Amino acid sequence: MVAHLNRKRRDPVRTRRKVKTLKINGLDVSGTDEQTILEVARENDISIPTLCTLEGLSNIGACRICLVEVEGARRLLPACATLIDEGMVVKTKTPRVVEYRRKLVELLFAEKNHYCAVCVSNGHCELQQLAEDLGVDHIRYPYVYPELNVDATHAELGVDHNRCVLCQRCVRVCDELEGAHTWDMMDRGENTRVVTDMHQNWGESKTCTECGKCVQVCPTGALFKKGSAVGELEKETEFLPYLKVMREEQ
Amino acid sequence: MIPDELNEMAEEHSQKQNSFAHRIHVCAAAGCRSSGGEKVASAFEDEIKERGQTEKIAVKRTGCMGLCAEGPMVIVYPDETIYGKVSPADVAEIIDSLDGSPVERLSLDSEMPFFSEQTQVVLENAGRTEPESLEDYIVAEGYSGLITAITEMTPDEVVNEMTKSGLRGRGGGGFPTGLKWSTVAKADGDKKYVVCNADEGDPGAFMDRSVLESDPHRIIEGMAIAAYAVGADHGYVYLRAEYPLAIERLKKAIRQAKRAGFLGTEICDTQFDFSIEIRLGAGAFVCGEETALMASIEGRRGQPRPRPPYPANYGLWGFPTLINNVETLGNVPTILRKGGEWFASIGTDDSKGTKVFALAGRIVNTGLVEVPMGITLREIIFDIGGGIPGGGNFKALQTGGPSGGCIPAQYLDMPVDYGSLAKVGSIMGSGGMIVMDDSSCMVDVAKYFMDFCRTESCGKCIPCRAGTPQMHKILTKITNGEATHRDLDILKDLCDLVENTSLCGLGQTSANPVKSTLKYFEEEYIAHIEQGECPAGVCKFKRTGEVINGCSS
Numbered sequence: 001m002v003a004h005l006n007r008k009r010r011d012p013v014r015t016r017r018k019v020k021t022l023k024i025n026g027l028d029v030s031g032t033d034e035q036t037i038l039e040v041a042r043e044n045d046i047s048i049p050t051l052c053t054l055e056g057l058s059n060i061g062a063c064r065i066c067l068v069e070v071e072g073a074r075r076l077l078p079a080c081a082t083l084i085d086e087g088m089v090v091k092t093k094t095p096r097v098v099e100y101r102r103k104l105v106e107l108l109f110a111e112k113n114h115y116c117a118v119c120v121s122n123g124h125c126e127l128q129q130l131a132e133d134l135g136v137d138h139i140r141y142p143y144v145y146p147e148l149n150v151d152a153t154h155a156e157l158g159v160d161h162n163r164c165v166l167c168q169r170c171v172r173v174c175d176e177l178e179g180a181h182t183w184d185m186m187d188r189g190e191n192t193r194v195v196t197d198m199h200q201n202w203g204e205s206k207t208c209t210e211c212g213k214c215v216q217v218c219p220t221g222a223l224f225k226k227g228s229a230v231g232e233l234e235k236e237t238e239f240l241p242y243l244k245v246m247r248e249e250q
Numbered sequence: 251m252i253p254d255e256l257n258e259m260a261e262e263h264s265q266k267q268n269s270f271a272h273r274i275h276v277c278a279a280a281g282c283r284s285s286g287g288e289k290v291a292s293a294f295e296d297e298i299k300e301r302g303q304t305e306k307i308a309v310k311r312t313g314c315m316g317l318c319a320e321g322p323m324v325i326v327y328p329d330e331t332i333y334g335k336v337s338p339a340d341v342a343e344i345i346d347s348l349d350g351s352p353v354e355r356l357s358l359d360s361e362m363p364f365f366s367e368q369t370q371v372v373l374e375n376a377g378r379t380e381p382e383s384l385e386d387y388i389v390a391e392g393y394s395g396l397i398t399a400i401t402e403m404t405p406d407e408v409v410n411e412m413t414k415s416g417l418r419g420r421g422g423g424g425f426p427t428g429l430k431w432s433t434v435a436k437a438d439g440d441k442k443y444v445v446c447n448a449d450e451g452d453p454g455a456f457m458d459r460s461v462l463e464s465d466p467h468r469i470i471e472g473m474a475i476a477a478y479a480v481g482a483d484h485g486y487v488y489l490r491a492e493y494p495l496a497i498e499r500l501k502k503a504i505r506q507a508k509r510a511g512f513l514g515t516e517i518c519d520t521q522f523d524f525s526i527e528i529r530l531g532a533g534a535f536v537c538g539e540e541t542a543l544m545a546s547i548e549g550r551r552g553q554p555r556p557r558p559p560y561p562a563n564y565g566l567w568g569f570p571t572l573i574n575n576v577e578t579l580g581n582v583p584t585i586l587r588k589g590g591e592w593f594a595s596i597g598t599d600d601s602k603g604t605k606v607f608a609l610a611g612r613i614v615n616t617g618l619v620e621v622p623m624g625i626t627l628r629e630i631i632f633d634i635g636g637g638i639p640g641g642g643n644f645k646a647l648q649t650g651g652p653s654g655g656c657i658p659a660q661y662l663d664m665p666v667d668y669g670s671l672a673k674v675g676s677i678m679g680s681g682g683m684i685v686m687d688d689s690s691c692m693v694d695v696a697k698y699f700m701d702f703c704r705t706e707s708c709g710k711c712i713p714c715r716a717g718t719p720q721m722h723k724i725l726t727k728i729t730n731g732e733a734t735h736r737d738l739d740i741l742k743d744l745c746d747l748v749e750n751t752s753l754c755g756l757g758q759t760s761a762n763p764v765k766s767t768l769k770y771f772e773e774e775y776i777a778h779i780e781q782g783e784c785p786a787g788v789c790k791f792k793r794t795g796e797v798i799n800g801c802s803s
């Protein structure tokens with residue numbers, strides 16, 4: 001049977017309202033009401049720097065790197081977690097937001113030890129790339145550099161908390177796509193850490209399926225495959241959107 | 251319960267009350283309890299029993315009478331004689347005096363501004379009724395607002411009454427309550443929830459605790475009215491575990507209300523169903539933020555998420571949810587009983603009704619007061635509050651806790667309303683007021699609040715997690731006499747960054763204490779930096795700039 005004959009005619013008013021047009025950096029663009037500013041921007045080759053968001057995972061608006069100006073909004077809005085709206089006027093590159101992004105990245109570098117020269121992700125690191133793109137050439141804040149643990153109890157995988165930017169990607173991929181929910185967050189403020197299970201050693205985790213997705217989504221060298229040498233670890237994330245679609249269809 | 255039964259019950263109970271020649275009310279709220287109120291109450295009971303006067307004199311354990319500094323407080327009705335600092339040893343003397351003149355030595359002047367200048371709406375029953383008695387609440391016209399709402403009004407009419415009242419949220423944001431209710435009422439959802447935010451985390455604030463301890467039925471009634479108006483059938487009270495007495499009393503009140511048919515199914519023989527559950531918070535300040543609070547109720551980590559979507563559209567488990575503060579909901583029964591117009595007649599144009607404040611710091615009458623909006627700061631501090639002890643000079647008033655600011659002496663005659671407080675760089679907040687005199691160092695005050703934000707940050711977003719420690723470190727450097735002008739510049743710059751890029755209100759407002767002290771007391775910062783001295787004498791430096799005492803966190 002021909003599928004479309006079976007369909008009820010859609011409500012014309014609602015159908016029309018689903019598509020929204022807006023302006024990003026002066027360019028007229030459009031998208032559906034389920035798309036975020038970031039998605040529509042990317043479709044139109046407008047790049048907005050990001051860190052915590054990753055296609056295929058839920059958007060939590062944590063890192064604030066993607067903040068953009070929206071006319072009429074009281075505050076800056078995270079492009080990754082804000083749906084588009086009719087008539088929106090978005091600016092992604094004003095001196096103000098560019099400066100804020102740079103300072104946020106500097107705060108990250110000052111918060112923990114991100115010494116690239118000895119890192120497995122050197123050269124393939126999203127944080128490093130972000131700093132380069134934003135022109136971060138010095139850190140105006142004093143370094144904190146707390147001495148944090150490395151959990152190397154797992155046979156193949158490890159976590160170096162000194163490199164963790166707390167983007168929560170590992171937490172989300174493990175929960176949303178793998179369904180294991182091995183990772184979670186512990187404590188608060190500057191003491192916040194990602195933990196496996198109820199803060200057990202990774203090697204003793206009862207829930208970890210050893211799928212390695214967390215390592216692939218980690219933007220820095222915090223989650224790593226053991227045995228990688230400096231600059232050797234390259235990560236793969238392209239599989240995520242497909243996995244997400246497959247999960248949803250199940 | 252139907253209206254006739256309610257009247258009957260009220261009639262019967264008030265006759266019984268009036269059959270006593272004297273009623274001795276002993277404050278049994280947390281403040282007076284900690285100064286020995288419970289011992290005083292039992293001493294009264296024992297003494298009365300011994301004298302065989304249990305038919306003549308009643309003892310009641312009531313809610314907070316406000317003047318916690320004078321605790322344990324006792325008020326004798328019907329004469330309304332007020333006693334402060336009562337000890338079990340004074341009990342016999344007070345009973346002896348009942349038919350004669352009051353015990354001079356203990357009595358407080360009921361005409362004193364502390365009592366006479368208050369206007370009590372939310373606290374109208376506090377100190378007058380027994381929090382653990384449903385009958386007492388009903389005699390005080392309790393639950394009549396709910397009955398009027400569900401038997402005589404449509405949900406829309408209830409929402410309109412709230413809009414007419416002009417009530418604004420008392421949880422800190424000041425969002426118009428009627429507007430919030432109508433948004434939730436209009437939202438699509440198979441299910442809707444009402445949440446009472448009783449997380450009260452501001453340091454020094456205890457308004458919500460007092461309302462819950464003094465008059466728990468008021469919150470149940472307020473939530474039920476709200477549920478009827480927005481179309482919800484289930485509610486949560488998110489109550490911090492550090493308030494055991496409030497938890498106990500609210501639990502008891504919920505049981506009583508269920509038994510009397512004010513909660514449950516087909517309430518008062520109508521189609522309206524409503525039930526309430528208590529969820530205990532584990533003491534994280536950020537869990538008072540509405541999206542973090544909902545995550546916590548759902549059993550997830552209490553961390554905020556970006557809004558929109560607002561809880562009104564996407565709340566608990568994705569369903570439309572109304573979140574209101576304890577004090578906001580505490581106003582609701584009275585508004586329904588006396589009408590929105592009556593409520594709007596109190597206060598100013600932009601701020602209607604009354605506000606409860608917790609007075610603390612360098613002030614004679616520390617405690618809880620409820621005043622009409624528009625009253626001046628001077629009236630609150632010097633009339634009601636009794637001024638500054640020991641003849642110190644007023645220096646600044648801190649309002650709004652870690653999200654608020656310090657208001658200097660030149661604004662003492664400013665009216666208290668949402669707009670005016672915001673204009674001078676502070677906020678109404680939830681109602682904490684800390685009075686400071688010459689003995690306070692403003693940099694030290696800013697450092698205290700920054701330390702609070704730093705440790706209470708949830709750690710999710712970069713600016714708040716990594717920015718507040720940087721600001722706190724600079725403030726510590728200043729109070730240690732080790733800072734330079736460059737540090738001060740970085741501090742100002744961080745204020746701007748954290749305020750404008752943080753995800754939730756905690757980070758967004760964390761710079762307010764610094765900004766307001768810089769605005770009015772920058773010379774104190776400069777004195778620390780340039781002269782290596784603390785004008786208030788709080789921070790003490792050695793020549794090397796090392797701290798010898800104070801300011802050493």
Ligand SMILES: Cc1cc2nc3c(=O)[nH]c(=O)nc-3n(C[C@H](O)[C@H](O)[C@H](O)COP(=O)(O)O)c2cc1C
Binds near residue numbers: 420424450576
């Ligand atoms: C960090 C933070 C803490 C908060 N804590 C509380 C609180 O303890 N109690 C409260 O009622 N509201 C608190 N709020 C405000 C709530 O998010 C929310 O606005 C309020 O409960 C709404 O109720 P209202 O409209 O009746 O004021 C807090 C907000 C933030 C950002």
Ligand code: SF4
Binds near residue numbers: 706707710758
């Ligand atoms: S501002 Fe602070 S409390 Fe709020 S989400 Fe960010 S880190 Fe958490």
Ligand code: FES
Binds near residue numbers: 050
């Ligand atoms: S990428 Fe949008 S907040 Fe992190």
